[in-house]
Structure formats: C-alpha cells, structure tokens
Amino acid sequence: MEEEKRIRKIVVPGEKIDMEGKPGRGVFTENGKMYSSYLGIVESRSGYVNVIPLSGCYIPKKGDKVIGKIVDLAPMNWVVDINAPYYAPLHVNDVPWRVEFGDTGRFLSIGDVVLAKVSNVNEMGQVWITLKEQGLRKLEGGHIIQISPSKVPRVIGKNGSMIQMLKDHTNCRIYVGQNGVIWISGSPEGIIKVIKAIRMIEREAHTFGLTDRIKEFLERGDE
C-alpha cells in the first residue's frame, strides 16, 4: 500500500521561515526575520508560527501529567526520572499516603512507576511533581514504551481521537505521559498491537492523514 504520503514542511536549525505571523515556539528572530531553532516541522496556529521539533528531550511544564520511574529513595522524598534533563523529587507531602520519616521505601521503591503531575518548575530547571490529585497513582503491571515527547500530541490525536481509537480496538488501558512515556495494560496481543500502532504513529508523525492509516492498520488486524 505505497500510496503517496503528503509530508509537512521540514526545517533545519537556522533555516529562514517565510511565513506571516508572530514568532512562537521553536522560532527565534534576528534582524526582524524568523528562523527555526530546531529540526522540525513548521505550523501556523492562531497568528503564531511554531516549529515542532521532530526529536528531543522533554521540557517539563507546570500541570503536565507525566509517567516517571523511581530511581532513588531519601528519608523525605523519592527521586523520579521523568525523562527530562533533570530528575524530579517527589516529596512525602505530595503523596496521598501518610509516610513516616525514613519510611519512603514501604510505599514506593526503586523501579516503581507513577503517573504524576508536574506541580512546579523554576527557571533553574528544577522540577517538583505530585501524586495528590484525582487519578494520579502508582502504576502496577503493564508495559512501558517511550516515544519522542514532541510526538505525544499525535499519539493522543485531536481531542483524544487517536488514543480512544487505540483503546477501542484493543481493549487496552493506555496512559500517555506528556514526557513521552506510555503505559499500556491489557492482553498480550492487544499490547503488541498498540505498540506497533504507536511505533507507526511515531515514524509517520509528520505526514498527513495519519489517523485514517492507523485505523486501517488496526482493522486489518495483522502485520
């Protein structure tokens, strides 16, 4: 099925962008002209010109839901790897349990995975996360894969259409963290299918008509 895939415009760092609009994300200006600062795709949204990077690490933003892995324990906090340039501390006051001093290991131990929210980020890049909110919890079992954080919106789709389609077709439970970590739980066949579909989305994130192709892939059932 090698039909022609239309591709969004790709720019490289330092490439001039000849588009109307105000400079948005991933764009810098010099002498009144706009240039891309990433290898990415250009898009124009509500008056702003943005460049969405095709790869790169996750930059934490306040309010993002992320999936993180516990990498270290301390008496008053856990250290969580959220796939960002920095580790994030999870303080005992930010979890729904009452934790005695030095007793952090009883609730979460190294290697556990949590669905958390970024509660604060400062200009030095320090990040704090919390579990104290509806729906945030430790994730038990399941399967974890990682994608580039810039492709998360494509995996979720418009108003969650893509992710809903994946869930409907495979009966899997799926959580997508803004940091590009995806947790999947369900039957082994379902998980394999979801992973294949997500890899396909990742590979073709910069093309048009992706939802239809993924739908076709899911309905075909194999390969």
Next chain:
Amino acid sequence: MMGMKSDIKLIDDNGLRIDGRLPNQLRPIKMEVGVVKRANGSAYIEWGGNKIMAAVYGPREAYPKHVQESDRAIIRARYNMAAFSVDERKRPGPDRRSVELSKVISEALTSVVFVEKFPRTAIDVYIEVLQADAGTRVAGITAASLALAHAGIPMRDLVVGCAAGKVDGVVVLDLNKEEDNFGEADVPMAILPRTGEIALLQMDGDLTYEELTNAMEMAMDAAREIYKMEIETLKSAYRGDDDDN
C-alpha cells in the same frame, strides 16, 4: 609534520592535485543521520578517506556537580581517534592533540547551541574517528552539528567545518593526507553558513595575509556547498520510510 621536505610533486603541470582535484575542489562527502540507536542523536560522515561517527547524549544533568553552570548547559565534546584510524597504530586514549581538539570543538559548538535553555545540564558529543585522512576535526564538527540537530537540540545554525591550506605554493581547499603532511599550511575552519560567522579558525604553517584571506574565502564558498548537503541529509532522513530512533 607540517612542511616536511620531500620530492613528491603535489601539484602537477596542469595545476591538478595528486588525487586529480582542482585547487578549489572538495573531496567526495557522504553523510547520514540516525546511525546510533541508543544515542539521542547521531551522524556518520565519510569525507574523502575520513570516516567519522558522532553521537549526542543529553541534555542531561551534569555530573560531577561542580561542572554545572547554573544558567546554561555545558557542551562536552570528546574527539577521539581509534587505534586503527591511521597507518601506524595510534596509542589509544586522550593525548595532547585530541584534548586540544575536544576543547576547540566544544567551544565551536557552544557558540551555536541555545545553551541557556538548559541550565545545569551537560550535552555530551562523542566524535569517533574510525579512519583518518586529514581534516578530521572539520569533518568531526560537521558530523557533530548534524548529530546535535538530529538530537532535537535548539541551535542558531548548523555548523560546517571546512579546511583550506597551501601546498607547493598554491592555496588549495580541503587538504588530503599527503598534502597535509608535505604541504606548507593547513587552515581548519568552522563556519556558520547563514551569517558567515567563524566558530573555529586555526592555522598550522605559514601563510601571508593575502594567502590566508584567499584560503578563508575558499573555505567559505565550500561551506555553503557542504551546508546544502547537511540540509539535504537531515530532511531526507524524515522524508522516505527511513526510520529514526
């Protein structure tokens, strides 16, 4: 080794060089990105007889802690030549030359990356020379710049490395091994092609002011050509069904 005396005629009567190139002609260049799956970004370049691999890791928290800069990222480039990269076995490990090159490459790359976006982090750039044939530092910088772009690191511009020099009294572009060893001067440069700024300029040997200007001019022109190749390489990686990460 510069300026070694020899009977070899580096420029023939027709004005061609020993590998048949014109004075302002580059060696054939081949580039590819996404060659190392574990790295955040990577590139491979074949530049004449040079074969160089570059891989980028990060930005990630810089350790040990005292190397961190509270307002920006540090770029740690490591230039390394494989033991088998030259005719006679090179003793492995860092030496005077590779420590110097690592430093100047780090500085050249720091000038293009938006380091202030990632305070307290380090961006590690590993440049491995698998086969050397003169001009490895400029080829290494070119590969490193591709790898940085591929890793999704924000940059002002791509960097292009290019060397010029003088052999048998003629200013030539992109010296090869023989010309480097027996020629009179070598001028490696790193250029930001969009603005024409210079991120690295070194000179080994002697040149007059006119010759140096001429050599730099030549490298600048070649840089634009290499820049086009870089853009093409990066864009084509996402065009066809080429897979990345």
